[in-house]
Amino acid sequence: xxxxKEVTRVQELIYEMKVGQVMSTEVITVDLDSQMSNLRxxxxxxxxxxxxxxxxxxxxxxxxxxxxxxxxxxxxxxxxVREQMSRDVKTLYDTDPLVHAVQEFERHGxxxxxxxxxxxxxLAGIITKGDIVRGLLNKMEIDYHEExxxxxxxxxxxxxxxxxxxxxxxRYDIVGKDFNRAGExxxxxxxxxxxxxxxxxxxxRVAIATYEAEMNTVIYTSGGKLAARITPDxxxxxxxxxxxxxxxxxxxxxxxxxxATDQVRELGFxxxxxxxxxxxxxxxxxxxxxIGEGTRLKFSVHIKRSEDHGTNNHR
Amino acid sequence: MxxxxxxxxxxxxxxxxxxxxxxxxxxxxGCDLMSDVLAFIKRDALxxxxxxxxxxxxxxxxxxxxxxxxxxxxxxxxEVIALAEEKEITLLATSLPLFEACGRLYRSGLAGCSEYxx
Numbered sequence: 001x002x003x004x005k006e007v008t009r010v011q012e013l014i015y016e017m018k019v020g021q022v023m024s025t026e027v028i029t030v031d032l033d034s035q036m037s038n039l040r041x042x043x044x045x046x047x048x049x050x051x052x053x054x055x056x057x058x059x060x061x062x063x064x065x066x067x068x069x070x071x072x073x074x075x076x077x078x079x080x081v082r083e084q085m086s087r088d089v090k091t092l093y094d095t096d097p098l099v100h101a102v103q104e105f106e107r108h109g110x111x112x113x114x115x116x117x118x119x120x121x122x123l124a125g126i127i128t129k130g131d132i133v134r135g136l137l138n139k140m141e142i143d144y145h146e147e148x149x150x151x152x153x154x155x156x157x158x159x160x161x162x163x164x165x166x167x168x169x170x171r172y173d174i175v176g177k178d179f180n181r182a183g184e185x186x187x188x189x190x191x192x193x194x195x196x197x198x199x200x201x202x203x204x205r206v207a208i209a210t211y212e213a214e215m216n217t218v219i220y221t222s223g224g225k226l227a228a229r230i231t232p233d234x235x236x237x238x239x240x241x242x243x244x245x246x247x248x249x250x251x252x253x254x255x256x257x258x259x260a261t262d263q264v265r266e267l268g269f270x271x272x273x274x275x276x277x278x279x280x281x282x283x284x285x286x287x288x289x290x291i292g293e294g295t296r297l298k299f300s301v302h303i304k305r306s307e308d309h310g311t312n313n314h315r
Numbered sequence: 316m317x318x319x320x321x322x323x324x325x326x327x328x329x330x331x332x333x334x335x336x337x338x339x340x341x342x343x344x345g346c347d348l349m350s351d352v353l354a355f356i357k358r359d360a361l362x363x364x365x366x367x368x369x370x371x372x373x374x375x376x377x378x379x380x381x382x383x384x385x386x387x388x389x390x391x392x393x394e395v396i397a398l399a400e401e402k403e404i405t406l407l408a409t410s411l412p413l414f415e416a417c418g419r420l421y422r423s424g425l426a427g428c429s430e431y432x433x
Contacts, residue, residue, distance in 0.1 A: 179368075179369075179370070180369055182369075182370065182373070183369065183373030183376075186377060187373065187376060187377075187402075190377065200358070204377070204378065207376075208377050208378055210377075211373060211377040212350070212353065267349070267368055267370050268347060268349035268350070268364075268370055268371065268374070269349055269370065270350075271348045271350045271351060272350075273348070273350035273353070274350055277350060277353055277354045280354065
């Protein structure tokens, strides 16, 4: 199958690259005890709309141009950053994949996220949508130096380049009755997901379930199609064949039940563990089958995050 | 337990060319049913089996099995060895029967699948 059909470079990179690789490490911050009037100069000078607030090297809040306007509207006089900042700060870790950052930009609608070093717990950088686009283009060695190209790409392409490509489908054909090639499809899918940086435990569960599904298709049918839909939250696999169908799904789901031939058993399969195995590996599984028409199996494995990234209250 | 030690315990040989003598495995699993292997084996394991077909390598690939030892003096085809090399799965061989090969390794301290949490 053509490589373009499998996965594009951008798609791979969004899953593969980490926030720490594209973030800006030169972070402009303000001190907790500074005044809002200082902030105006800082934001104006640096042409930015928000900065992290620090207290002894610890991130304690974010303060933005909106906070400054609120301060003016309320008081008409100067007030402290301490009073005006928002303490409910959403952060990212330097080790988070870009796909997670993209999701967080979509979810919260913020312009920037402070980035925390996962090991030290300290502020390590700051990331904007522009940083992500630049990082991707850089990695692909696309010349973005021409200012016009750069601005256009960053303004228009964030949704196009990134959001679209965080959800996509890999498609493969499964050749029936060919026991030598059985497993090739699962192998290709596993390789593609591995390049995308899918965590090893998730990868292993998807691979085992896919392989069992592929073996069923090879053993019992003349072939079928496999589609794996990848989103930031889950990997959903669908295997469809136009084979003989399953007579009794409840029975087929019972460990040890099998209708396999001796030839299949000699390969080490047909022990009646395939469907129960898939169920064990998957977070969700659905099996539909019609005699004489075929079988459609869907299963999904959720991509869990190592930690919840919700509110990050440092105080 | 490292593979070099395992080969010594089993009076066996390496079949793949890569130098994986120092590769470490955490558990062992002896089985000829690949579906059972897929259901129960833990990652970074050594699989001992009498089956020598491509599906053994595919099973190892999917389940992150580090090494496979063929028992009872069975040898896989060149194609099977080549696939294992491509997937960086180390292949070993011993003339011992499955039960004895597993027994020797277990006696030497290699844990079973049910005894190891990954």
